[in-house]
Amino acid sequence: MPSRREYDERDIRVRPNPKGSRPRTKDRPAHKDAVIGFVTTVDRGRWTVLVDDHVVHAMRARELGRTSIVVGDRVGLVGDTSGAEGSLARIVRVEKRTSVLRRTADDTDPVERMLVANADQLVIVTALADPEPRPRMVDRCLVAAYDAGMDPLLVLTKSDLKDPADFLGSYAPLDVRHIVTSVSDDGIDGVEQVRAALNGRLSVLVGHSGVGKSTLVNELVPGTYRATGHVNAVTGRGRHTSSSAVALPLPDGGWVIDTPGVRSFGLAHVDPGRIAALFPDLAPGTKDCPRGCTHDEPECGLDAWVADGHAGTAGPSRLESLRRLLRSRSGDTDRGDSDRGNTE
Ligand SMILES: Nc1nc2c(ncn2[C@@H]2O[C@H](COP(=O)(O)OP(=O)(O)OP(=O)(O)O)[C@@H](O)[C@H]2O)c(=O)[nH]1
Numbered sequence: 599m600p601s602r603r604e605y606d607e608r609d610i611r612v613r614p615n616p617k618g619s620r621p622r623t624k625d626r627p628a629h630k631d632a633v634i635g636f637v638t639t640v641d642r643g644r645w646t647v648l649v650d651d652h653v654v655h656a657m658r659a660r661e662l663g664r665t666s667i668v669v670g671d672r673v674g675l676v677g678d679t680s681g682a683e684g685s686l687a688r689i690v691r692v693e694k695r696t697s698v699l700r701r702t703a704d705d706t707d708p709v710e711r712m713l714v715a716n717a718d719q720l721v722i723v724t725a726l727a728d729p730e731p732r733p734r735m736v737d738r739c740l741v742a743a744y745d746a747g748m749d750p751l752l753v754l755t756k757s758d759l760k761d762p763a764d765f766l767g768s769y770a771p772l773d774v775r776h777i778v779t780s781v782s783d784d785g786i787d788g789v790e791q792v793r794a795a796l797n798g799r800l801s802v803l804v805g806h807s808g809v810g811k812s813t814l815v816n817e818l819v820p821g822t823y824r825a826t827g828h829v830n831a832v833t834g835r836g837r838h839t840s841s842s843a844v845a846l847p848l849p850d851g852g853w854v855i856d857t858p859g860v861r862s863f864g865l866a867h868v869d870p871g872r873i874a875a876l877f878p879d880l881a882p883g884t885k886d887c888p889r890g891c892t893h894d895e896p897e898c899g900l901d902a903w904v905a906d907g908h909a910g911t912a913g914p915s916r917l918e919s920l921r922r923l924l925r926s927r928s929g930d931t932d933r934g935d936s937d938r939g940n941t942e
């Protein structure tokens with residue numbers, strides 16, 4: 599978390615211009631005195647920002663224009679950062695991001711959206727049954743994670759209803775980390791593994807309705823901590839909009855960002871070359887590809903190269919996985935899967 603602010607009220611009033619001859623307007627954008635906070639929610643033009651351990655409500659300073667400010671961002675705040683009822687600070691700066699999880703504009707939403715900043719792990723929650731897994735959705739999440747430079751983690755719930763072996767089989771060639779969970783009378787089996795995987799990290803949770811995501815979050819984040827992330831916990835006004843992400847602090851450090859409204863990712867912005875780069879073992883096989891090969895076309899050199907055994911016994915399944923990820927980019931939603939699940 600950001601360190602404590604280094605000034606008090608007096609500094610604001612009598613702050614000398616450090617470079618006397620410089621016009622004051624040039625100094626303004628820097629806002630050296632801004633307090634640094636962590637964005638936990640965004641709700642209709644209002645941001646909830648955690649500064650040290652108190653919640654501050656903020657608006658975006660006019661000078662930022664339409665700059666995106668998303669959950670996970672670290673921002674500079676000026677003005678009333680007391681967090682008192684009715685107070686409103688101004689966000690004057692967004693700190694450099696270490697990652698950006700985004701989705702492409704699609705049919706249902708014409709704007710390319712930045713969803714979450716600074717996350718380092720994407721936790722893809724999928725039920726093994728009830729509702730049925732959606733492999734295409736999982737593939738799309740994997741591509742989104744790789745593209746954002748985040749580590750993917752599969753959490754497979756409801757193993758009491760179905761054995762995970764089949765599902766895991768199709769992900770084995772990708773070597774994705776996974777944790778299997780199930781709910782029993784004693785609680786959630788596997789939750790300690792999930793806790794360990796999340797500890798100290800900034801993780802985004804995605805998953806369709808009904809997969810058991812809330813069950814998991816409720817176990818990982820005790821109620822008092824959950825309240826921290828939510829707008830209404832402090833203002834008492836309104837409910838938290840279910841379509842926006844919310845960052846919840848983990849008791850032992852780290853954050854879980856729950857994304858209730860995110861069902862899938864538009865991936866058109868993802869360069870196929872970046873996906874191919876995830877398969878360095880296949881790279882030498884692209885030497886006979888036509889120029890600009892997408893590696894998913896009849897002329898692609900990989901088929902013959904893999905068939906000749908150059909990539910070993912794992913070659914065919916690795917190539918199949920590459921093709922699957924490449925194909926997952928097309929289309930705007932997870933409509934390739936069954937229609938189960940509700941729309942938000
Ligand atoms: N059999 C079984 N049921 C589970 C398990 N985990 C969760 N459930 C049940 O699945 C249902 C959906 O769980 P939720 O945690 O509400 O699912 P969610 O993904 O948060 O869904 P929304 O709240 O609609 O977004 C609930 O009835 C849970 O009790 C599990 O491991 N096994």
Ligand SMILES: [Zn+2]
Pocket residue numbers: 884887888891892893894897898899900
């Ligand atoms: Zn090729």
